[in-house]
Amino acid sequence: KHSVLYVSAEESAHQVAGRAARIGGKASTLKLATTSSTNDIAATILDGTYKLVIVDSVQMIAADEVTSSAGSVSQITMSTQLLTLAAKRSNTALIIVGHVTKEGSIAGPKVLEHVVDVVLQLEGDRYGGFKLLRAIKNRYGSTNEAGIFEMKENGLIPVANPSAALLEERHVSDGSVVLATLEGT
DSSP, X not given: OOOEEEEESSSOHHXXXXXXXXTTOOOTTEEEEEOXXXXXXXXXXXXXXXXEEEEEOGGGOBOTTOOSOTTSHHHXXXXXXXXXXXXXXXXXXXXXXXXXXXXXXXXXXXHHHHHSSEEEEXXXXXXXXXXXXXXXXXXXXXXXXXXXXXXXXXXXXXXXXXXXXXHTTOOOSTTXXXXXXXXXO
């Protein structure tokens, strides 16, 4: 119902369009742009055309005001600040995609996590199985809920009954135990 802009700084328009076609993503309100210029993205947000802008990813964009390369601490900090300021001024919802390090923390400065309202993390085996979406930070609600998804041909699909799906491959035999554990948060 609303105008959405997806900005890809990593992949070409052809790559993104191919993926969208594969998963059946057709919407007249969805527009695609490819750029790595934070200033261009911020100017586009400020014109107020879009209700939602998705930037993929913050580690690949660069602001003119900073001389260091994209992905540096100063670039991520400045880019995040410019984009969030433009979004607030134009009343635009903004989703910033960021990478995670091998250690599982957000790549770049901690300021990225502090500037945004919500941090969602998508985890899982890249070769199959379920994907877990959980909130690491949420200024508006709980971080004690998670979504379980499965990758299908047409994209990520919510698992309707996670308990049944997770218990599907259990072996019912002597000494077999089903245990729910909690690690970290």
